[in-house]
Amino acid sequence: MGGQHYLPLTGDDRQAMLKEIGTASVEDLFKDIPPAVRLKGELNMPPALSEMEALKHLTDLAQQNRHFQNATSFMGAGIYDHFIPSVIKHITGRSEFYTSYTPYQPEVSQGVLQAIFEYQTMVCQLTGMDVANASMYDGGTAVAEGAVMGCGATRRSKVLVSRSVSPFYRAVLKNYFHSRGLELEEIPLRDGCTDRHQLAAMLGDDIATVVLQQPNFFGLVENMSGLADLIHEHKAVFLVAADPISLGLLQTPAEYGADIVVGEGQCLGVPASFGGPVLGIMASREKFIRQMPGRIAGETVDSEGNRGFVLTLQTREQHIRREKAASNICSNEALVALAASVYLATMGSQGIREVAEQCLRKTNYAREQIRTLKGFNLTFPGINFKEFALTVPGDPTVLNRKLLEHNILGGVDISPFYPELENTMLFAFTEKRNKAEIDTLVRELEGWK
């Protein structure tokens, strides 16, 4: 039988326990399951594996995949191959952290609670916002819940979202909105950025939230100046999905007047893991705190006046407010938020700035090299932070296959999401890519076709 090593009861134990309960067999304990719904026979599952066999099976599966360690990745579009300092897994691997539950008993959960409090602070420092929550599932659900927050705060039900926001996020947003009858309209693109004139024309006193992304899905730094005034003139909420690494260098959302900041925190020391578990970041101005979903840690004192931390403002949450809660979120991404905290603490102000600057410089270098290649065109003008859209002379799938022959995980094909952009790919350049790798990519692109 499988899993015996996780089951401490012996045959003798079971007999003694049944005796205490006053019943003859374990089967008696399942007599309340009506015969009509009892499982006849056994579950049909593959035979149990020993630990050695399980490791072999899973390793065999894992080895079928190409990945950041056996190929050079230029993939981005929201998930990136950033460097992960060694310290992180040694902290998240502390089992006092990873085998604990949500810190509902604060006196024995000060570790997790203080870590969340520190995480909230670091997110505020990065974004310039006043408050942050303990995490959402991912960037996509953070965008969706943030847009809903705006609806709650304004008591309006229509949201504008730029087409320069990740199509992965917009898909989740659309789904969240459709079911509860909220309205969603897309702001058109102009040169790969939000069309500001269209935005101005679409704004009205019925708009709850305006959703933009910085840098946007195409890696472009959008011109945010003046937008906050425009949006606030209509008493709408300004939500920005920001790349946290970019905030080492870029103007903060607070500086250009955003109200809610969300984002994907995978870039903060978290493995890509095929897109999850990752980290939904959420922060806002203080006045939106009551609409904010999810857990929040707060400072307090104990019976002797010592500082301590607890989960707080829980009247927003499902276990207290039930159907009137701000959201249904319960389990979040706490351990991933811990990883992000350790990352930010390790990098510090200077480190995060240096990572951001290297992304910017390397992306710019790659862009300058590739733009001269015959048949390849930069899809959009502007400033690219850590990725750019490239229109390639042929099928992106074929190109990626060719790159893979040279151990390169190429670009993300974004044509399926933008029918007007034929043969267009996103190539990302993090601090991990060096000049030689970029030059190799350029050479392989040049040799194509």
Add this chain to the structure above:
Amino acid sequence: MRKPKALIFEISRPGRQGYSLPTCDVPAKPLEQLLPEPLRRSAVPGLPELSETEVIRHFTELSTRNFGVDTGFYPLGSCTMKYNPKVNEETAALPGFAFLHPCQPEETAQGALELLYNMEQGLKELTGMERFTLQPAAGAHGELTGLMVIQAYHRSRGDLKRNKVLIPLSAHGTNPATVSMAGYEVVQIPCDERGLVDLEALKAAVDDTTSALMLTNPSTLGLFEEEIVEMAKAVHEAGGLLYYDGANMNAIMGYTRPGDMGFDVVHINIHKTFSTPHGGGGPGGGPVGVKERLVPFLPVPLVDKRGEGFTFNYDLPESIGKMHAFYGNFGVVVKAYTYLRMLGADGLKQASSDAVLNANYLMSLLKKTYHLPYDRTCKHEFVLSARPEKKKGAGAGDIAKALLDRGFHPPTVYFPLIVEEALMVEPTETESKETLDAFARTMEDIAREIDEDAEKIVHGPYHTVVGRLDEVRAARSPVLRWPSS
């Protein structure tokens, strides 16, 4: 035992560095040329500055101020705090899983797709459903997915007036919150004197506005809803569907299946039943399975087997769309799949069997001292009421704090709401008889101390790194970041 701990910002010193990066080797250009000043932030972000040693010491000390399953017994009801096998951590960290980009060409991620496919097969068999999506990132996320699928199904049939979802009073808070999020109205169904859903009340509540009944079975009282067949019939006859909240699946593996009980949609909390850890609150995973008629509405993509290979199937025109930017918490699914393969059919059944035996044994010990409002065979958990103790001066919350002092994590307190001063105990199958005996003795000691000096218990805990924390103050004047000003 009191032990103050500085915040990471308080130990930061300007000029210290915890990272090392290679020199940027592309030709240097003036920053102004790459990113004009108005686009840059006016000041550095104000993150802490520490050496690597200090980072490690800080977080290591924090970890020592935390209680996990590896620390000790954690009978937190409804949370299934079973042992988290270490091999799970090893497999999820394999480079072929951990360093995989979600947009990679399918042919470069066949191992990952095969794992998702295999996991789906296992969950289908375990629950008796037709297909699963592994996209939901948590139980509540699964609930929302399931209700959206149900909504899309009704809408596809032009059945537009179904705007209500029925929920028993004993349900988890996520259920009603999910119902609101999906744009539905909640209808509460009372429980009868046995602690089970009041069948007559349910029958009276269902009509042509009923979209679904959401049910946890066994319930949050740890009791199996014996009239499930009649309940399913009543809901189905009115044209509604049945949603199974799989939070308590650990009680019934190999004994019965939601699909066979009549449920149309099910979510499983893989961070509970499948032992992937809870991570201090997450990440979790909430795969959702459905019966055949609901398959067209599942989120995209599904994973299909085509010939010898595996592929993402986005061709579901009636799909609700996406619930997560990518495929959900894949890394958590790797852990759950590892667990599934190691236990196999008989191991899973034995796990449920021992979970139920442990719960009934501990219940039988504790009911000698504490009030058990619903005294019948339980499944994986049971709920005591500390109402008598409360009258003596110390309630469920105080008993919880007393347990902290004695080395145990307490049960869930004040839930379910239908039991006054509730103490919800779920021992799980990975605990030994000695541990259960020791816990029972400790609970008896606490009861005795309440008899002798309830006041002392009320002021506990005494041996934790901080004393009882003032939650009211935290909520009344919120300090949510450092510095507080």
